[in-house]
Amino acid sequence: MSESLAITKFSDLANPTRFLGLAARIIPWLGCLTAVLFGVGLYLSFTTQGDYQQGSTVRIMYVHVPAAWLSMMCYSVMALSAIGTLVWRHPLADVSHKAAAPLGAAFTLIALATGALWGKPMWGTWWVWDARLTSVFILFLMYLGLIALNRALDDPSRGARLSAVLILVGFVNIPIIKFSVEWWNTLHQPASVMRLDGPTIDNEFLIPLLVMAFAFTFLFFTLHLMAMRNEIWRRRVTAQRRMAARMAGREL
Amino acid sequence: MTALLLRDLKLSVRAGGGALIGVLFFMTVVAVIPFGVGPDLNLLSRIGPAIVWIGALLSALLGLDRLFQTEREDGSLDLILMQEHPLVLTVLVKCLAHWVANCLPLVIAAPLLGLFMNMSEVAIGAVTLTLLVGTPALTFIGAVGAAVAVALPRGGLLVSILVLPLAIPVLIFGVSASYAAVQDPAPFMPPFLILIAITMFFAVLGPLGAALALRNAGD
Amino acid sequence: MSHGFYIALSYGSAAVIVALLIGWVWLDGRARRRELAELEAAGIHRRSADARKGGSA
Numbered sequence: 001m002s003e004s005l006a007i008t009k010f011s012d013l014a015n016p017t018r019f020l021g022l023a024a025r026i027i028p029w030l031g032c033l034t035a036v037l038f039g040v041g042l043y044l045s046f047t048t049q050g051d052y053q054q055g056s057t058v059r060i061m062y063v064h065v066p067a068a069w070l071s072m073m074c075y076s077v078m079a080l081s082a083i084g085t086l087v088w089r090h091p092l093a094d095v096s097h098k099a100a101a102p103l104g105a106a107f108t109l110i111a112l113a114t115g116a117l118w119g120k121p122m123w124g125t126w127w128v129w130d131a132r133l134t135s136v137f138i139l140f141l142m143y144l145g146l147i148a149l150n151r152a153l154d155d156p157s158r159g160a161r162l163s164a165v166l167i168l169v170g171f172v173n174i175p176i177i178k179f180s181v182e183w184w185n186t187l188h189q190p191a192s193v194m195r196l197d198g199p200t201i202d203n204e205f206l207i208p209l210l211v212m213a214f215a216f217t218f219l220f221f222t223l224h225l226m227a228m229r230n231e232i233w234r235r236r237v238t239a240q241r242r243m244a245a246r247m248a249g250r251e252l
Numbered sequence: 253m254t255a256l257l258l259r260d261l262k263l264s265v266r267a268g269g270g271a272l273i274g275v276l277f278f279m280t281v282v283a284v285i286p287f288g289v290g291p292d293l294n295l296l297s298r299i300g301p302a303i304v305w306i307g308a309l310l311s312a313l314l315g316l317d318r319l320f321q322t323e324r325e326d327g328s329l330d331l332i333l334m335q336e337h338p339l340v341l342t343v344l345v346k347c348l349a350h351w352v353a354n355c356l357p358l359v360i361a362a363p364l365l366g367l368f369m370n371m372s373e374v375a376i377g378a379v380t381l382t383l384l385v386g387t388p389a390l391t392f393i394g395a396v397g398a399a400v401a402v403a404l405p406r407g408g409l410l411v412s413i414l415v416l417p418l419a420i421p422v423l424i425f426g427v428s429a430s431y432a433a434v435q436d437p438a439p440f441m442p443p444f445l446i447l448i449a450i451t452m453f454f455a456v457l458g459p460l461g462a463a464l465a466l467r468n469a470g471d
Numbered sequence: 472m473s474h475g476f477y478i479a480l481s482y483g484s485a486a487v488i489v490a491l492l493i494g495w496v497w498l499d500g501r502a503r504r505r506e507l508a509e510l511e512a513a514g515i516h517r518r519s520a521d522a523r524k525g526g527s528a
Binding site for chain 2: 138155
C-alpha cells in the first residue's frame with residue numbers, strides 16, 4: 001500500500017501547478033536553512049586551526065571539496081532526471097535536468113577556480129594535469145556542451161529528450177574517462193607531485209567540511225527548485241504568447 | 253542490411269568526395285604542426301604519434317554530422333525508423349559504412365604522414381594499427397552526437413563539442429599504445445587491449461544511444 | 472605571496488560565482504513572473520487544461 005501511495009504522490013508532482021505550490025512553500029525554508037548552515041560553516045572554517053603541513057591554506061578545502069562533490073552530485077541528479085524523462089516521460093524531469101545544467105557548470109567552475117588557487121601555494125603552479133583536476137575539467141566541458149545543446153534546441157519537450165540521451169551516454173562514460181585519465185596520469189606524471197590525500201582527515205577539519213558540504217548541497221537544492229520554477233514559468237509564457245498570437249490571428 | 257551498407261558506401265563515395273576531404277583535412281592539420289613547433293626532427297619524431305592521432309580524431313569528427321543529415325533531408329530517415337529491422341542494427345550498419353568510407357582512408361594515409369613526422373618504422377606500424385582499432389570507437393560515439401544534432405539546423409560544430417570529451421579515452425589509449433611500442437619499459441599489449449575493449453563497448457553504447465535519440469528526434 | 476591572499480581570493484571567487492548564480496536565478500524568476508503578470512493583465516488567461524500543458528507542451 002505504501003508503495004502505491006508513494007507512486008501517487010510522485011505522479012501528483014507531475015502536475016506543474018501542484019509543484020509550483022509546493023516549491024513556493026519549501027523554497028523560503030530551504031533558503032533560510034542554507035543561510036544558517038553557511039553562517040555556521042564559515043564561522044567554523046575560519047576559527048579552526050590550520051594544518052601543520054599545509055598551513056592555513058587548508059581552509060580552501062572547505063570551499064573546494066564541497067564544490068567538487070556538488071559538481072558530481074549535480075550530474076547524478078541530471079542523469080536520474082534523464083531516466084525520468086526517457087522512461088516515465090515525467091514532465092518535471094525535463095525541467096529538472098535542463099535547470100540543473102547551469103548550476104552544475106557553476107559549481108564545477110568554483111571547484112576548478114579554488115583548486116587552482118590551492119595549487120599555486122601548494123604545488124607552485126596554477127594548474128597541474130593531475131588526474132582529478134583533469135577529469136573535473138572534462139566534466140566542465142561536458143556541462144558546457146549540454147548547455148549549448150539546450151540553447152540550440154527550440155522545441156522544449158523534444159529537446160529535453162535529446163539532451164537526456166546525451167546526459168545518459170555521458171554518465172555511462174564518466175567512469176571510463178576517469179579510469180583512462182588516471183592511466184594517462186600515471187604514465188606521464190613525475191612521481192614528485194604532492195598528494196593531497198595524505199593522512200586521514202582529522203575531526204577538527206571534518207566537522208567544518210561536513211557543515212560546508214551540507215550548506216552547499218542545500219544551496220544547490222534551493223537554486224535547483226527556483227530554476228525549475230523559472231523554467232516552468234518560461235514555458236507557460238511562451239505557450240500563452242503562442243495562444244494569444246493564434247487568437248489574434250483568428251480575429252483578423 | 254548488406255544492401256544498406258552498399259548503398260551508403262556508394263552514396264558517400266559519389267557525393268562530392270567526402271572521404272577525400274577528410275583525408276585532405278588530416279594531411280593539412282598534420283602538415284601545419286611543424287610550422288608551429290619548428291622543424292626539429294627529433295622533437296617531431298617524439299611527438300609524431302600524438303600529432304597523427306589528434307589529426308585523425310579531428311578529421312574523423314569532420315564528416316560525422318553528415319551521418320544522418322542527408323537521410324533527414326531526403327526523408328529516408330522516416331523510412332528507416334518505420335522499417336521492421338531493429339533500429340540499433342540499422343544504425344550499426346550505417347556507422348560501419350561511414351567508417352569504411354571516411355575513417356579507413358585516414359588509417360591508410362597515416363603511414364605517409366608518419367614518414368613526414370620522422371617516426372620510426374615500428375612507431376608508424378603501431379600508430380596505424382591503433383588507428384585501425386580505435387577509429388571505429390570514434391564513429392560509434394560520434395553517431396550519438398550526430399543523432400542528437402540531426403534536429404538542429406546547424407549541428408556540425410555542436411557535434412564536435414559534444415563528442416570530443418567522450419572521445420578522450422580513445423585518444424589516451426591509442427596514443428599510449430603507440431608510445432608503448434616505441435619506448436622500452438612500457439608494455440604494448442595492455443593499452444592496446446583496453447583500446448579494443450573501449451571500441452567494443454562503444455560499438456554497443458553508440459548505436460543504442462543513437463537509436464534512442466533518433467526515435468525521440470522524430471516526433 | 473602570503474597564504475592569506477590565496478584563501479581570500481578563493482573564498483572571494485567562490486562567493487562571486489555563487490552570487491552571480493543566485494542573482495541570475497532570482498532575476499530570471501522575477502522577469503518570468505512579470506511577463507506572466509503582463510499577460511494576465513492583457514487578458515490572456517490560462518485554460519485550466521493548460522495546467523498539464525505547462526510541462527509537456
